[in-house]
Amino acid sequence: MSGLLPTLGICLAIQAVFFAFAATLRTDKVTDLSYGLTFVIIAIVLLLQGDPTGAPQLAVTLMVALWGVRLAGYLFFRIFQMGRDKRFDGVRENFLRFFRFWFFQGVAVWVIMLPVIVWFRNPGPWNLLMTAGVMVWAAGFVIETVADAQKFAAKRQPGGESRWMDTGLWRFSRHPNYFARRIP
Numbered sequence: 001m002s003g004l005l006p007t008l009g010i011c012l013a014i015q016a017v018f019f020a021f022a023a024t025l026r027t028d029k030v031t032d033l034s035y036g037l038t039f040v041i042i043a044i045v046l047l048l049q050g051d052p053t054g055a056p057q058l059a060v061t062l063m064v065a066l067w068g069v070r071l072a073g074y075l076f077f078r079i080f081q082m083g084r085d086k087r088f089d090g091v092r093e094n095f096l097r098f099f100r101f102w103f104f105q106g107v108a109v110w111v112i113m114l115p116v117i118v119w120f121r122n123p124g125p126w127n128l129l130m131t132a133g134v135m136v137w138a139a140g141f142v143i144e145t146v147a148d149a150q151k152f153a154a155k156r157q158p159g160g161e162s163r164w165m166d167t168g169l170w171r172f173s174r175h176p177n178y179f180a181r182r183i184p
Helices: 004-025 031-049 055-082 095-121 128-155 176-182
Strands: none
Touching (some): 004 095, 031 055, 031 095, 055 095
């Protein structure tokens, strides 16, 4: 099951289930929930297909699961606070456009998970590089959590929805690709 095509199939199947619900109700409330949970499900499937007692396997699964649950939970809470996701205005009403989004969301999860999928094929023992990886993951997890909380709080202030967020930790992490360039 740790092969590439079966995991792609799982990603697309999960998105199809959530899409059926979302398209029927013409809602975008479960879009980001399905995104985060798909990472979690793939990681658990990969763990169960291999050695579920190995420390490296458990660590990678736990990191993916914690990140996916945090992301899904935060985004699910956020969408219920906002009421709707403006990105889907004019999309959720068009079956094919809405379907295309969900299809490519499933593909995106799979592509993002490719390093984990490939790693699970031959995980190897715990080593110093894994320890460093856990430390980098932990820092990223904290940064993402704090930055999201800061942005959410700022956007909920009067007039915050229309203001560009450029304060707090979000200032540095708003575009992950530029994170290192934004540090003074």
